[in-house]
Amino acid sequence: MIWSLNAGPGRASLLESMPTFAERCDCHDEDEMLAHVIGVLRALPATWGYNIADEPTPDEHAKVAGFTFWAATIAAPGRRSSRPPQRR
Numbered sequence: 001m002i003w004s005l006n007a008g009p010g011r012a013s014l015l016e017s018m019p020t021f022a023e024r025c026d027c028h029d030e031d032e033m034l035a036h037v038i039g040v041l042r043a044l045p046a047t048w049g050y051n052i053a054d055e056p057t058p059d060e061h062a063k064v065a066g067f068t069f070w071a072a073t074i075a076a077p078g079r080r081s082s083r084p085p086q087r088r
Contacts (some may be wrong), residue, residue, distance in 0.1 A: 001044070001046040001048060002048055002049050002050065002051050003041050003047065003049075004050075004052050005034070005037075005050050005051065005052060005071065006051055006052055006053045006054060013030065014030060014033040014034060014037055015027065015029075015030060015033050018033075018037070021033075021036075021037070025084045034070075034071065034074065035074050037076075038050070038071065038074045038075050042075055050071060050075065052064060052067060052068045052071060053067075053068075053076065063078055
């Protein structure tokens with residue numbers, strides 16, 4: 001299963017799109033929510049990966065690259081980042 005975490009360049013608002021899930025995890029911002037969602041999804045045996053962006057334009061590259069790096073850091077087994085890289 002490939003889980004979609006995109007809503008154009010950058011990332012989806014997981015707090016808005018998954019309010020019940022956000023409430024159960026007691027997440028207060030998008031960073032906490034992303035870390036929680038990836039933690040839950042990576043534990044599922046059917047998880048293969050995450051879709052970060054569909055056909056980003058060259059102008060969106062920096063945003064997509066930053067989010068991809070941060071999501072990959074969280075998704076790596078035994079690793080967790082509490083802060084995303086600076087966005088430009």
